[in-house]
Amino acid sequence: MAANAGPNSTANTPGNRGLTATPGLPQFARRLATLGENIAFPDLTPAVIGRKSIETVQPIWADTDGRQSMYVLEEGLAYSFTFLPGGKRHIDDIFGPGAICNWPRLRSPDYQCNLMLKPNSSLALVDPARFGEILKSNVSFAAALRRLELARTLRNSQRIRALISLPAPHRLSIFLLDLREEYRLSGNEDDWLPLGFTQEEIADLAGMTEVHVNRTLAKMQEAGELTRRAGYFCLPNAEKLEAQLDYRRFTSGYGGDGHD
Template identity: 30%
Template sequence: MQTLLEFMCSHPIGGTLSKDEWGNNDFLGVTAKTYKPHSVICRQEDDNGEIFIVKSGWAILYHALPDGERQIIDTPLKGDVVGYRGLDGPRLASLASITELAVYEISSKELVEAILSDGRIGKKIASSLARLNAILAEHLINTGRRNAMRRTAHFLLELEERLSMVELSVDGRYECPLAQHELADILGMTTVHVNRTLRELRKADLVSFKSGHVEVINRKKLVETAGFDSEYLR
């Protein structure tokens, strides 16, 4: 099975650093753990003793509210780092699988020690976390300021861009296993409103989302509709 070191050296999170440059940290030898669809990998308020790096599959990172509702904060994809915090304490969100999900689980303490002993690893992790913060900022703008058409178009374009970076989107087409109620929890809309908005986008010949498959029909116009600038993903 592919170790974390092998994965990181072949994926953008690992850049072009060689095995020797990554050092001899024990956690780099771990192999991925696989979870079935709709499994909870970690829960909000749990101790944040581990971080996760997604190897494959789809997941959601969400914050549960006291009234039983939830806000999906992000959809971690291949290579994303999940759960890293600079301070000890409880987790701020839960991580759950949508499809079969393979993740590398490593000790937060060991990673911090590796970062402190070798700045090159720290630079790679910092770059990944900075990108995640930019994604979360756009999601906040989505729910706070963009109307239904713009926020839905923006999110679907973001997924296309993120998936294309890991070769999981080709010519504007990609698989998206998110159900409409999950899209609603991401976009801050009702399921009915999501359904209506997706129909409007399809009717306008901008994008199609059907049976778990997304196809960007008119990318230029969709980008204009969303006001999408992919720079924050780089």
């Protein structure tokens, strides 16, 4: 694992303002490269519409985003969410650098989801039709993308099973391992990683209250399972925690079956 980097280590505007030309998708390519295979990376520049920088928290609402672009996160964090019938928010998935936040749009142009972009994030806007044409002429690249997104789907299923069947401390541990995996897939293998989410957001993802999240995090720290400092977190025994929870990563770049 990399040495401890540690915690010591365009405005939010409507419309097309804040968009600039983007030469390809380097973070996306880095994420695909974690599969550990020889992949021929095509030039993705023709598919990139532009880039948007986010200084403050900004939602992209499903009913107003125009169903025109795929969103590839280049820096920062984001998450997708839905509102349950009673009005409570549920966070469906989390995204790190290089992730396609609404990848089903590639095959279903009408796909909609609510996205929340965290502060100091940047986003590449990609034309689905152009991206699809590039995939058609690059078989190995297209296959790698399918494997990566299948791994995401399986990981989400794992988290949903945890939400249904596991006690709160285990659900919270699954979230932290998922967040750690998002950083790993973006090439960040530091021991200390930005937590990036508020306790309210963690509660909405793990099916807990904010008070319960706070208490559970404190208990994890007392047990030596978690260390926190200045907005960063460290899982000192992550591999042991994975084994205890039978946590799987599903990406061949980390052991083929998801285990080291």
